[in-house]
Amino acid sequence: xxxxxxxxxxxxxxxxxxxxVSLTVAPGESVGLLGPSGCGKSTLARVAALLHRPDSGxxxxxxxxxxHWRHRAPRDRRTAFGVVFQQARLxxxxxxxxxxxxxxxxxxxxxxxxxxxxxAQLAPVVGLTPDLLTRRPHEVSDGQLQRACLARALVLRxxxxxxxxxxxxxxxxxxxxxxxxxxxxRAATGAALLAVGHDRTLLERWCDRTVHWESLS
Amino acid sequence: xxxxxxxxxxxxxxxxWRSYGPKRRSTRAxxxxxxxxxxxxxxxxVLxxxxxxxxxxxxxxxxxxxxxxxxxHPFGTDDVGRDLLLRCVYGLRVSLLVGVAxxxxxxxxxxxxxxxxxxxxxxxxxxxMRVVDTFSSVPHLLLxxxxxxxxxxxxxxxxxxxxxxxxxxxARIVRAEVLSLRSRPYIDAAVSGGxxxxxVAVRHLLPAVLPQAALAAVxxxxxxxxxxxxLSFLGLGLPTHTASLGTLIQTARGSLxxxxxxxxxxxxxxxxxxxxxxxxxxxxxxxxIHPRHRSELML
Numbered sequence: 001x002x003x004x005x006x007x008x009x010x011x012x013x014x015x016x017x018x019x020x021v022s023l024t025v026a027p028g029e030s031v032g033l034l035g036p037s038g039c040g041k042s043t044l045a046r047v048a049a050l051l052h053r054p055d056s057g058x059x060x061x062x063x064x065x066x067x068h069w070r071h072r073a074p075r076d077r078r079t080a081f082g083v084v085f086q087q088a089r090l091x092x093x094x095x096x097x098x099x100x101x102x103x104x105x106x107x108x109x110x111x112x113x114x115x116x117x118x119x120a121q122l123a124p125v126v127g128l129t130p131d132l133l134t135r136r137p138h139e140v141s142d143g144q145l146q147r148a149c150l151a152r153a154l155v156l157r158x159x160x161x162x163x164x165x166x167x168x169x170x171x172x173x174x175x176x177x178x179x180x181x182x183x184x185x186r187a188a189t190g191a192a193l194l195a196v197g198h199d200r201t202l203l204e205r206w207c208d209r210t211v212h213w214e215s216l217s
Numbered sequence: 218x219x220x221x222x223x224x225x226x227x228x229x230x231x232x233x234w235r236s237y238g239p240k241r242r243s244t245r246a247x248x249x250x251x252x253x254x255x256x257x258x259x260x261x262x263v264l265x266x267x268x269x270x271x272x273x274x275x276x277x278x279x280x281x282x283x284x285x286x287x288x289x290h291p292f293g294t295d296d297v298g299r300d301l302l303l304r305c306v307y308g309l310r311v312s313l314l315v316g317v318a319x320x321x322x323x324x325x326x327x328x329x330x331x332x333x334x335x336x337x338x339x340x341x342x343x344x345x346m347r348v349v350d351t352f353s354s355v356p357h358l359l360l361x362x363x364x365x366x367x368x369x370x371x372x373x374x375x376x377x378x379x380x381x382x383x384x385x386x387x388a389r390i391v392r393a394e395v396l397s398l399r400s401r402p403y404i405d406a407a408v409s410g411g412x413x414x415x416x417v418a419v420r421h422l423l424p425a426v427l428p429q430a431a432l433a434a435v436x437x438x439x440x441x442x443x444x445x446x447x448l449s450f451l452g453l454g455l456p457t458h459t460a461s462l463g464t465l466i467q468t469a470r471g472s473l474x475x476x477x478x479x480x481x482x483x484x485x486x487x488x489x490x491x492x493x494x495x496x497x498x499x500x501x502x503x504x505x506i507h508p509r510h511r512s513e514l515m516l
Contacts, residue, residue: 051405071414079411091402093421104420105410152406 001027002048002160002192007057009040009047016055017043021216023194025160030186030193032203035213041196042086045164048194049081079109082153082191086165088145092137098148099133105156122151126181143174150178154185161186163195167202179206245501252497259491263310266303274303274460283477293479295465296472301480305487308460312488315375315461316442322380323441324434327387332426334388335395336418346392349385357382361444362453370456379444387433394426435499439492446488462488 002025010016018040025031025048035041046052047059053069060066061077068074085091092101102122103115123133126147137145146166153161161182167175179202186193197203203210278298286293292301334345352360361378368374398404399422407417442462448454449463457464462484469480 046405049409051409070408071417075411075413078409081409083406083409085402085406087402091406093403093407095424104407104412108407108410108412108416108420149406152410156410 001025001060001062002194003058003060003063004044004048005058005060007044007047007054007059009043009052009054009057011043018047018054020057023048023211023216025192025194027159028186028190028192029209030195030207032207032210033194033196033213033216034198034200034203034210035196037198039213041213042164045083045162045194045196049083049162050078051083075109079105079156080159082156082158082161084146084150084153084161084163084166086168088142088149088169089137091149092145094137097134097136098128098140098145101137101148102133102151102155105152109156118155122154125154125184126151127177143170146170146174146178147181150181154181157189159189159191161191161193163193163197165197166195167199168197175202248497249501252494252501255490255494256498259309259313259494262306263313266306267310270303272300272303274299274307275458276300283472283480285477286479292483293477295469295480301465301483304460304465305462305483308462308465308484309487309491311372311455311459311461312442312445312463313438313491315372315379315445316438318376319379319383319441319445320434320437322376323383323437324387324430326380327384327433328391328423328426328430330384331388331391331393332395332418332423335392335399336414336422338396338399342392345388349388352382353385357444358447361448362451365448365453370454372455372459375445375448375454378448379441382444383437383441387430387437390429390433391426394429395422398422398425432499432503435495435502439495442488442492 004021004023007018007021008016009018021040021044023031023033023044033041033044043052047054047069050059050066050069050073058065061080066073066077070078093104096104099119102119103112106112106115106118119133123130128144128147128151132140132144132148140148146169150166163182166182167178170178182193183206185191193207195203195207200210276299278294280298281290281294282296282298284290284294284298290300290302292305295301295304330345330349334342361382364378364381365374368377404417404421407421412420445454445461446463446466449461450467452467455461455464457468465484466481466488469477469484473481
C-alpha cells in the first residue's frame with residue numbers, strides 16, 4: 001500500500017514542479033498516471049520510489065510514514081520498489097555488461113551468490129538471449145537495453161513497480177513484450193504497479209485504474 | 218538572328234567535408250611520435266644510465282673545471298670539473314621522480330576530495346570546496362615555499378610541497394564530473410537497487426572520472442618538474458650537492474655571467490625538452506578524449 005498525501009516537490013526552492021498532489025496505490029493494484037509532458041509525473045514517480053525528497057506532504061508505505069529518502073532510507077524500503085526509467089540509455093551504467101547490470105542490485109545487497117540463478121530465471125522472462133547478456137549497453141538496441149533494465153528492476157522481487165514512461169521510446173512489439181513481462185510478474189507475486197505515461201490507450205488497457213494528472217491536485 | 222550560346226554546364230556541386238586535412242594530421246602524428254620517442258629516451262636514460270654506467274657523478278676534477286663541450290665531456294664540465302652530461306642525467310632522474318611522485322600524490326588527494334565533495338553534496342560539499350578556495354587564494358609558489366621551509370631540505374619535502382599545492386584543480390575537475398554524473402538515472406537506479414553511498418562512489422562514479430583524473434595527473438608531471446626546479450633554484454628545494462635540474466642551473470648562474478654558457482644551457486634543455494614531450498603526449502591523449510578541446514600546456 002502506497003499513499004501519497006498533498007505532495008509538493010521540485011528541484012529549486014519556491015518553484016515546485018508538483019503541487020499538492022495525492023495518490024493511492026492499493027496492494028496488488030495497478031494505477032496508470034496520465035499527464036502531458038513536463039507536468040511533473042516523473043518527479044512524482046521519483047518521490048514515490050524514495051528517490052526524491054518532497055518539499056512537503058506525507059508518503060505512507062504500508063501505513064507507516066516515510067521520513068528518509070535516497071541513501072538515508074533503509075535499504076529494505078528502497079528495494080521494495082522496482083523502478084524502470086524512460087531512457088534506458090541513461091539509466092544503464094555504460095561500463096557494465098548486461099549481466100552485471102541486472103545483477104548489480106543483488107551484489108549491492110550482499111546476495112551475489114544468487115546471481116547465476118536469478119539471471120537464468122529472468123533472461124527468458126524479459127526476452128534476453130545469452131549472447132546479449134555479455135554485451136555492453138552501447139552494443140545493444142534501446143529495446144534490448146530496456147529489457148535488461150526491467151530485469152534489473154525485477155531482480156530483487158519488489159512489492160511495488162514504478163514504470164516511468166517505460167515504453168515511450170520503444171516500438172509496439174517491444175512495448176507489448178515488456179508490458180506482458182510486468183503483468184506476468186504481477187500475476188505471480190501480487191506486486192502493485194504505478195505506471196506513468198502519456199499514452200491513454202496503453203495505460204487504459206494495461207492498468208486497473210487510470211488517473212489523469214489534473215484530477216490529482 | 219542571334220543565338221544565345223548555351224550556358225556552360227554548372228560544375229557539379231560537391232560536398233566539402235570539413236576535415237583537418239592530411240597536412241595537419243601528419244603534423245599531429247609527427248608531434249605525437251616525436252614526443253613518444255623523447256619520453257621513451259628520457260625514461261630509459263634515467264632508469265638505465267645510473268646502474269649501467271659505473272661513473273661517479275660527484276667525481277671532482279679541479280684541473281678540468283669549466284671545460285667547454287668536447288669529445289670527452291659532451292656537455293662540458295662544471296665549476297669543480299664534474300661531467301655535466303652525467304650530472305644532467307642524474308638531475309633529470311631526481312626531477313622526474315619528484316614530478317611523478319608529486320603528480321600522483323596530488324591526483325590521489327584531489328580525486329578523493331573532489332569525489333567526496335561531489336558524492337556527498339550538501340554541507341560536506343560546501344565545506345570541502347571552501348577549503349579548496351582557501352588553498353587556491355594563496356599563490357602556489359608562496360604556499361610551496363612555506364611548506365618546504367618546515368622541513369629539512371630533501372626530495373620528499375619538495376614532493377609534499379608540490380603535491381599539497383596542486384591537488385586543487387584535480388579536486389575541482391573531479392567534483393564537477395561527479396556532480397554531473399550523480400543526477401543521471403543510472404545512479405538513481407543504483408540507489409533504488411539498495412547500493413550504499415560507498416558502493417555508488419566506487420562502482421559507478423570513480424571509474425567514470427578515472428580517465429579525467431589520469432589525464433590531469435600526466436599533465437601535472439611537467440608542471441611539478443618546473444615547480445621542483447623553481448624551488449631548488451631559489452635554494453629551498455633539494456640540497457646543493459644533490460643533482461637536480463634546478464640545483465644545476467642555480468649553481469651555474471655565476472659562470473653564465475663569465476661567458477660559460479654550457480652549465481646552464483644543458484640542464485635547461487633537459488628541463489624543457491622532456492616537459493614539452495610529456496605535455497605533447499598528454500595533449501594528444503586529451504584531444505582524443507575531448508576532440509573539441511585544444512590541449513594547452515600548463516606550466
